[in-house]
Structure formats: structure tokens, C-alpha cells
Amino acid sequence: MPDSLQSAEMFHTVLVANRGEIARRVIRTLRTLGIRSIAVYSDPDADAPHVREADASYRVGPAAAAESYLNGAAILEAARASGAQAIHPGYGFLSENAAFAVACAAAGIVFIGPAPRALEVMGDKIRSKAHVAGSGVPIIPGIDAGGLADEEIADAAAEVGYPLLIKPSAGGGGKGMQVVRGPEDLPEALATARRVASAAFGDDTLLLERLIERPRHIEVQVMADARGHVIHLGERECTLQRRHQKVVEEAPSPVIDERTRARLGIAACAAAASVDYLGAGTVEFLVAADRPHDFFFIEMNTRLQVEHPLTELVTGLDLVEMQLRVAAGQPLGISQNEVRMNGHAIEARVYAESPARGFLPASGPVLAWTPAPDVRTDSAVESGSVVTADYDPMIAKVIAYGRDRGAALATLDRALGQTVLLGVDTNIAFLRALLAEEAVRAGDLDTGLIDRMPPFVDPEPTGLALRAAVAATPRTEETRAAASGTLWRSGSGWRAGGGAQPRRSLFATDAGEILSAEAPADPPVGARTAVDGDGAIWVHADGVTSRLQPLTRRAAMQRQLAMNAGPAAASHPELRAPMPGTVVAVHVTGGARVRAGERIVTIEAMKMEHPIIAPHDGTASVETIVGDQVHRDQVLARVAADPAE
Incomplete structure (x- = not known):
């Protein structure tokens, strides 16, 4: 702590070393406390909401996170230039980076988080488990x-007992995890886990542990001050996950009773105290669905969590304010006996992705954004923002509160239906389908629940949506159809022998369905529309968002003929981009003969690669090059089938 900052004083200037909704959320509390806020930004974030909401801002690099938000030297330089006394790292990026915490201390700047030792111990899964076990915290x-030969691992695995879960020691996000049901599957699983761990983390050290069947993911919020006081603020249920990424969270957990809550709290506080913890942290546990009274330590996240608003709503405490105060040397100001949990809160993460397309990431301009009333929404975007493929796809969190779990569920579902985001695909419709699942409503959860759901299908646009789309469709020569003649081009709907007829428009949904609707006599009420750069109509009506592509009658006829062709329709010659992204590889040259399933082009979006493959044997023609920024549905290549086919 700098000599100029006395233990009873609060900071006057704090730099927020993050972006998006968490940067905005921290800035909100800084403003409430009268503390000057400093934002940092990369080039694509120069006009982002968090930059405009801060009192001052500094550029820290180009789009790549490694050169901007992970550039500790640039962030420290911004802190020095702005006169910031402290840095709030948010979550992700540098929030759990021990080297950055050391660099902050060397620069005389307070890192709003735990000391480097806590970051180092809790940042290693193997080390953290061994460490907390010494404090009586139950572990799996x-x-x-590490350092064991495969034969030694096999012997030890037999002692632990199958089924087993293999996970990289240095990893996160589920990368490299392998389930092993029996000893015959162990060699291949070890090889796969090592290969993925080495590629993803540069470290192939593995941890093997007993697999907890149908697990629930329960985490406990802790807070500690520099005077040795550690309290917990109850638990959060984070079981609803997809590919090890949280989707919906709630507090309190519907399965944890008061006695188990107390035991969890004691274990969480013991884990934090074992590393002389300071500030906000989360201790994560696995709970077997059929034995909710038994729990096992997984890891400790040494930072604020994405889902911290749940705890704020049920306790009435501002966790960011508490972080700031204890970082400034002030006491917690609240004892464990004074912590109260009232009501129920549920949070849904809104991601820029297309669930009906296998959850492919999405990006593009936000044409319209309106959060739902009467709930808390922490968002990274507003109307006019651009969702890029450079960072995490989470763009908002919708958090509902109710007197009990049923009321909170109903409020969240209603709020999701009222949330308007046009221009970028989101998972909002999927979230509503998830909340409607019988097991979710009953609180009968496990981490595999989402994986067992059937493939998601976008809901049909309603009649109101179609009428609104007709009203919003620009009346161009093309959309009036291809025929010539003054009466046709007039768009009046006049027909020989029939007088004026209602004008009908045709649209294609993202699923390829062709829909038609008449022009409404009056402007539709209760719908929002916007037109994107490809001429598609985005419409939000009756709680559903749809993207409808206007069609000429000729185009509609061609699509219908292709659909009527049956299975042959699956072999359409055009290969289109399933999402916006960057072409990172072109695997064939024009005129090359290709086989069905052969990779033609690869595009990258949201740090994931997506291959575009040949639908049938034939001759390829490529219409893109490496480095191209492509938009959704852009034709990237064609594969002309042999005449015989």
C-alpha cells in the first residue's frame, strides 16, 4: 500500500483493467462512492460504453487481448499517467495473475485482489487441493x-477407484478433461489429455480424481479484510452449464439446507484463511445430486465472479464496494452473524451465439438494444455497439429477484422475453427454453442437463412479427419482383379482374423456411424492427426475436424447388459462412476435384475455428482468400457436382 494512502482512507482514483459489462459495473460503484474512474481500451473498444462512462480513458493496444487487456506494462503505464492509486482487474484477463499483482506492488499501486501468494497457491489445481486439505477442507x-509413469498412474487410479476424471492441472474451461470408465480406457485418455493440455496451456501435467456422477456445482462467496476477518455470504448454484461454461446461476441453491450451508461456509472460510486471503473470492465445490450433504473442494477463484450480482441481490451488499474498502485497509464492517439472505435471485448469461446453429458464435453491429424493465441487467452493449469476434461472447447478464424461487424464475423468463437485441444472434430463446424444462423448474439439476436437451430449434416468428417485417421491408425494385410493367412496379397490388389486392411479402427464416404475410392496414403495435446490412429484417415481437430475409417471388420459387428435391437439397453447391469471422485457411485451389466431407475453407470467430466442408464430390471454386473478413451467409466457395450426380 502506498505511504500516501492511510488505512482509513478511500482511494480517490481507480483504474479498471477490464472491458464490457464488468468494467461498467465497477465504474458504477466508483461513481456512487465519488471515486474517479479510469478506463482502458483496445482499438475496437475505443467507443465502447465503458470508455464513455469513465472519467478518463487510455488506449492500451490493438484488438488482440495479449497486446491490450493482458498487457500489464501498458496498463501500469496508464495507471501512472492517470494518477490511479489502485487497479481493479474485474474478472478474467489479469485478475488472477500473480506476476501482475507483484508488478502493481512494485509500482506503488494497490492491486484490488489477494496477495500474490494466494494467487499462486489457488491458481494451481493440484497445489490448491493439497493446501486446503491441510486445513480440513474436504477434497475429492x-x-x-505429475512425474508418474503410465504404469504408476494405472496403479494409483485403481486405488482411487473408477470412474475417473482426468483434467489438466494448469487448465480451465473444461479443456482437456477426459472421463475414464475403466482401466482399459486409461491409456488413450491420458494421451489425449496430455496432448490437449500441452497445446492449450503449455503444460501437460495431469490431475486424476474420482468422478462425481450427476454433480451439482455449488460455490460460496467469501470476503476477507487485512485484519484477518473472513466471512461468507452464502452459496450460489452454478450447475446449469454447457461445455463447462456456466449459463444460468441462482442464489441460494435449492438443494442446500441451513445446516449444509453453514458447513459449506466454514469450509470456504477455512480455505480462504489458509492463504491469508484479502478481498472477494469464491470457493467452488462439487455436490453429488443424490447426496447433497456431501461436498468436495474443486478450486478457488481469487477474484470477483461473473455471477456476483446474485449474492448482492439476496444479501443487499455491494461486493465491489466491499472490495474497494478492504483493499484500502478498512475493516469489513460486517460480521458473519449479521449476514442475511433474503428471497431468491436467478441470473441468465446472454451470449452472442446461434443455438440453432450448434451455438456458433455471432458478431456484428447492435441495431437495437433495450433491456427489460424491473430487473437488473448488466450489459456490455447498447444500440450502436459492435460485437466483435475478439473477446468473450457474453454480452449481458439478466438478473431477476423474487420472494421465492418460483417468483424469481417467472420474473426472469418474462424479462428475457422483454429484452430486445436486434442485429446479432443471441441465446435468449434458448435460455427461455431451458428455464421451461421441468427439471429446472423443480430444481433437479446436474451439470449434464443441458447436454441431454434435444437440439435447439428457433421459435417460429408470430403473425405480429411477420406483419411488422412486411411494414419494415424497404420497397425496392427487386423486392417488388422481377416482372416489368407499370402496374406491377407501382406496388399497388392491382390485378386484372380483381382490382386492388393486399400486398404480400415473402421471407426466408434462418432455418430455410419460406413464410408470407400481407401488408398490414395500420402500423403494427408491439414490435421492434431493424434492417441489417444484408437487407434482412430483424424483428422482436411476442417475446421472440427473428431474422427474416425478404425474397423476390423468383428467389422463393427457386428455394421451394430445391426443398422439393428432397435429400438432394442437402447438396447445394454454395458453401456459405455460418457466422461472421475471418478466413484463416483456404485448403483447395479453384478447379480442384474434391470429395464429400473434404475441408474447403476454415474461418475463425470468437477464438474458435470452423471448417467449411464439401457437401458432395465435384469441382471446387473458391470465392475468398486468407484474411478476408466475411459476414454471415456470405458465399465462400462452390462445389459443382458431376453431371451424373
Whole structure:
């Protein structure tokens, strides 16, 4: 702590070393406390909401996170230039980086988080488990496979017992995890886990532990001050996950009773105290669905969590304010006996992705954004923002509160239906389908629930949506159809022998369905529309958002003929981009003969690669090059089938 900052004083200037909704959320509390806020930004974020909402802002690099938000030197330089006394790292990026915490201390700037030792101990899954076990925190039976030969690992695995879960020690986000049901599957699983761990983290050290069947993911919020006081603020249920990424969270957990809550709290506080913890942290546990009274330590996240608003709503406490105060040397100001949990809160993460397309990431300009009333929405975007493929696809969190779980669920579902985001695909419709699942409503959760759901299908646009789309469609020569003649081009709807007829428009949905609707006599009420750069109509009506592409009658006829062709329709010659992204590889040259399933082009979006493959044997023609920025549905290549086919 700088000598100029006395223990009872609050900071006057704090730099927020993050972006998006968490940067805006921290700035909100800084403003409430009268503290000057400093934002940092990369080139694509120069006009982002968090930049405009801060008192001052500094550029820290180009789009790549490694050169901007992970550039500790640039962030420290911005802190020095702005006169910031402290840096709030948010979550992700540098929030759990021990080297950055050391650099902050060397620069005389307070890192709003725990000391480097806590970051180092809790940042390693193997080390953290061994460490907290010494403080009486229950851990899952397992072994550290570092330095062991495969034969030794097999012997140890037999002692732990199958089924087993293999996970990289240095990893996160589920990368490299392998489930092993029996000893015959162990060699291949070890090889796969090592290969993925080495590629993803540069470290192939593995941890093997007993697999908890149908697990629930329960985490406990802790807060500690520099005077040795550690309290917990109850638990959060984070079981609803897809590919090990949280989707919906709630507080309190519907399965944890008061006695188990107290035991969880004691274990979480013991884990934090074992590393002389300071500030906000989360201790994560696995709970077997059929034995909710038994829990096992997974890891400790040494930072604020995405889902921290749940705890704020049920306790009435501002966790960011508490972080700031304890970082400034002030006491917690609240004892464990004074913590109260009232009501129920549920949070849904809104991602820029297309669930009906296998959850492919989405990007593009936000044509319209209106959060729902009467709930808390922490968002990274507003109307006019651009969602890029450079960062995490989470663009908002919708958090509902109710007197009980049923009321909170109903409020969240209603709020999601009222949330308007046009121009970028989101998972909002999927979230509503998830909340409607019988098991979710009953609180009968496990981490595999989402994976067992059937493939998601976008809901049909309603009649109101179609009428609104007709009203919003620009009346161009093309959309009036291809025929010539003054009466046709007039768009009046006049027909020989029939007088004026209602004008009908044709649209294609993202699923390829062709829909038609008449022009409404009066402007539709209760719908929002916007037109994107490809001429598609985005419409929000009756709680559903749809993207409708206007069609000429000729185009509609061609599509219908292709659909009537049956299975042959699956072999359409055009290969289109499933999402906006960057072409990172072109695998064939024009005129090359290709086989069905052969990779033609690869595009990258949201740090994930997506291959575009040949639908049938034939001759390829490529219409893009490496480095191209392509938009959704853009034709990237064609594969002309042989005449015989």
C-alpha cells in the first residue's frame, strides 16, 4: 500500500483493467462512492460504453487481448499517467495473475485482489487441493500424475477407484478433461489429455480424481479484510452449464439446507484463511445430486465472479464496494452473524451465439438494444455497439429477484422475453427454453442437463412479427419482383379482374423456411424492427426475436424447388459462412476435384475455428482468400457436382 494512502482512507482514483459489462459495473460503484474512474481500451473498444462512462480513458493496444487487456506494462503505464492509486482487474484477463499483482506492488499501486501468494497457491489445481486439505477442507479423492509413469498412474487410479476424471492441472474451461470408465480406457485418455493440455496451456501435467456422477456445482462467496476477518455470504448454484461454461446461476441453491450451508461456509472460510486471503473470492465445490450433504473442494477463484450480482441481490451488499474498502485497509464492517439472505435471485448469461446453429458464435453491429424493465441487467452493449469476434461472447447478464424461487424464475423468463437485441444472434430463446424444462423448474439439476436437451430449434416468428417485417421491408425494385410493367412496379397490388389486392411479402427464416404475410392496414403495435446490412429484417415481437430475409417471388420459387428435391437439397453447391469471422485457411485451389466431407475453407470467430466442408464430390471454386473478413451467409466457395450426380 502506498505511504500516501492511510488505512482509513478511500482511494480517490481507480483504474479498471477490464472491458464490457464488468468494467461498467465497477465504474458504477466508483461513481456512487465519488471515486474517479479510469478506463482502458483496445482499438475496437475505443467507443465502447465503458470508455464513455469513465472519467478518463487510455488506449492500451490493438484488438488482440495479449497486446491490450493482458498487457500489464501498458496498463501500469496508464495507471501512472492517470494518477490511479489502485487497479481493479474485474474478472478474467489479469485478475488472477500473480506476476501482475507483484508488478502493481512494485509500482506503488494497490492491486484490488489477494496477495500474490494466494494467487499462486489457488491458481494451481493440484497445489490448491493439497493446501486446503491441510486445513480440513474436504477434497475429492485423486492423485497428482505429475512425474508418474503410465504404469504408476494405472496403479494409483485403481486405488482411487473408477470412474475417473482426468483434467489438466494448469487448465480451465473444461479443456482437456477426459472421463475414464475403466482401466482399459486409461491409456488413450491420458494421451489425449496430455496432448490437449500441452497445446492449450503449455503444460501437460495431469490431475486424476474420482468422478462425481450427476454433480451439482455449488460455490460460496467469501470476503476477507487485512485484519484477518473472513466471512461468507452464502452459496450460489452454478450447475446449469454447457461445455463447462456456466449459463444460468441462482442464489441460494435449492438443494442446500441451513445446516449444509453453514458447513459449506466454514469450509470456504477455512480455505480462504489458509492463504491469508484479502478481498472477494469464491470457493467452488462439487455436490453429488443424490447426496447433497456431501461436498468436495474443486478450486478457488481469487477474484470477483461473473455471477456476483446474485449474492448482492439476496444479501443487499455491494461486493465491489466491499472490495474497494478492504483493499484500502478498512475493516469489513460486517460480521458473519449479521449476514442475511433474503428471497431468491436467478441470473441468465446472454451470449452472442446461434443455438440453432450448434451455438456458433455471432458478431456484428447492435441495431437495437433495450433491456427489460424491473430487473437488473448488466450489459456490455447498447444500440450502436459492435460485437466483435475478439473477446468473450457474453454480452449481458439478466438478473431477476423474487420472494421465492418460483417468483424469481417467472420474473426472469418474462424479462428475457422483454429484452430486445436486434442485429446479432443471441441465446435468449434458448435460455427461455431451458428455464421451461421441468427439471429446472423443480430444481433437479446436474451439470449434464443441458447436454441431454434435444437440439435447439428457433421459435417460429408470430403473425405480429411477420406483419411488422412486411411494414419494415424497404420497397425496392427487386423486392417488388422481377416482372416489368407499370402496374406491377407501382406496388399497388392491382390485378386484372380483381382490382386492388393486399400486398404480400415473402421471407426466408434462418432455418430455410419460406413464410408470407400481407401488408398490414395500420402500423403494427408491439414490435421492434431493424434492417441489417444484408437487407434482412430483424424483428422482436411476442417475446421472440427473428431474422427474416425478404425474397423476390423468383428467389422463393427457386428455394421451394430445391426443398422439393428432397435429400438432394442437402447438396447445394454454395458453401456459405455460418457466422461472421475471418478466413484463416483456404485448403483447395479453384478447379480442384474434391470429395464429400473434404475441408474447403476454415474461418475463425470468437477464438474458435470452423471448417467449411464439401457437401458432395465435384469441382471446387473458391470465392475468398486468407484474411478476408466475411459476414454471415456470405458465399465462400462452390462445389459443382458431376453431371451424373
